[in-house]
Amino acid sequence: MAGVLPRLASYQAVYDAFRWSIPARFNIGVAVADAHVAAGDGLALLEVAADGDVREWRFSDLLRAASRLGNVLEAGGIGRGERVGVLLAQSPETAIAHIAAYRHGAIAVPLFGLFGPEALEFRLGNCAASALITDRAGYEKIAPLRAQLPALKLILVTDWGSGATPPGVLDWAAALGAAADTRAAVDTAADDPAVIIYTSGTTGQPKGALHAHRVLLGHLPGVEMPHHFFPEAGDRFWTPADWAWIGGLFDVLLPSLYHGIPVVAHRMSKFDPDAAFAFITRHGIRNLFLPPTALKLMRTSTATARSVRSIGSGGESLGGELLDWGRAAFGVTINEFYGQTECNLVVGNDDRLFPVKPGATGRAFPGHRVAVIGPDGQALPPGTPGTIAVHRPDPVMFLGYWNNPQATAAKFIGDWLLTGDQGAIDEEGYIHFVGRDDDVITSGGYRIGPGEIEDCLLKHPAVSLVAVVGKPDPVRTEIVKAFIVLKPGVAETPALTAELQDFVRQRLAAHEYPREIAFVPDLPMTATGKIIRKDLRARG
Secondary structure (H helix, E strand, O other), rough: OOOOOOOOOOHHHHHHOOOOOOOOOOOOHHHHHHHHHHOOOOOEEEEEEEOOOOOEEEEEHHHHHHHHHHHHHHHHOOOOEEEEEEEEEOOOHHHHHHHHHHHHHOEEEEEEOOOOOOHHHHHHHOOOOOOEEEEEHHHHHHHHHHOOOOOOEEEOOOOOOOOOOOOOEEEEHHHHOOOOOOOOOOEEEEOOOOEEEEEOOOOOOOOEOOOOOOHHHHHHHHHHHHOOOOOOOOOOOEEEOOOHHHHHHHHHHHHHOOOOOOEEEEEEOOHHHHHHHHHHHHHOOOEEEOOOOHHHHHHOOOOOOOOOEEEEEEOOOOOOOHHHHHHHHOOOOOEEEEEEEOOOEEEEEEOOOOOOOOOOEEEEEOOOOOEOOOOOOOOOOOOOOOEEEOOOOOOEEEEEEOOOHHHHHHHHHHHHHEEEEEEEEEEOOOOOEEEOOOEEEOOOOOOHHHHHHHHHHOOOOOEEEEEEEEEOOOOOEEEEEEEEEEOOOOOHHHHHHHHHHHHHHHOOHHOOOOOOOEEEEOOOOOOOOOOHHHHHHHHH
């Protein structure tokens, strides 16, 4: 098995030797389904039901179902370039829906099952989706919104059950069962639109990042390096992250299928750390993408899993405490990576090619040019804080925001895409993430990133989860405030507050300790598991 990266002994050798090979014509659906059927088929998905029952799906199974769905879309009047919403949890139907949309020349729009009616109405309305593929729970949210979504002409429901469907709604099983299981894929350019993924909306209304078919190829170096030259024979990938997130869809599902590696699909109604460890071992999972929130929850368990070959994580910066715990629990180093919806997987770690520095997000993945720049668009010298930026052209970079040229233009200074994240680069090329522009705390003349304070507090035995924000202060501009979820059985007391403050003061710096601490039952998070700090700032 071979990936796109040359298997060389050092990071610099791999980076220098790698060259992009993006064909003029490319289709994601063909690359992850047709290509494997033509090459002899193979295991694509393991569907694990809630009761533990396992069903295997081969690439030919996915292709036949996607062909049927493509014929259903055509019969429903859904044409090339129209938007197809996919409102489903991890399941074969999710993979089939994406493959069918790409092969059909449509634009897939992944949507989280946790979204409420307003969030769904905004996204479906903003992109003027013509079709929606969902389950009964998703349909119940959408049904009252039909009048506000005039472009939506076809809905397929995967688990409709008995009874007649309303106008414009099809039972997935019946519709696909009546359709032919062969269909030629449309011919698409690598630069043709393929998918709209909405930003998490931690600040302002979400924006639809429009990506081309080439985005899958652009992800491959950033998947292969942190997973130790993925793929290898025997690899098997799983993530608890929803496939509606770019992390679940393009860090796990589609790259694995592209490389012919089976993916485990499982709906977790609620993430349970002990159950997750047992699940990993039971199904022989070798490759994991675990978001930081999942890692922090699993850290509360005493279980271990030794089947694992590689673990990647991204979304929030990891600290030394989590890295040490990961080595003890899994026997491998968790390789952090970095990117965003508009330009994903551009920086990260590979502990076998270079040392992992706690608190550093990593180095630029091969094929990507990443720098820390100032307001004038010039790269800053090592150690100087600025904005993390990615240079175009880059195949993993978005085409632009859907119907929002002003926001697209504002995302760039010259040929540098502005991530909106603050950081610094050191002499060895490691990116040190400080925080988002609106997360950085200005206190007493100091600029303070929340990440290292959160990592410090997580080392305290009483702390389960933590988020740090700036609170307006007339003297210091802002003070550091920590919102803390305590471990079960730990009581909040003034003495504990003082102890936690001193814990940070002694380990970091006097100006970084949280002058206020609020104990809370949980933290507000996006559907992707990122802490919504603006909600915490609003609490004061």
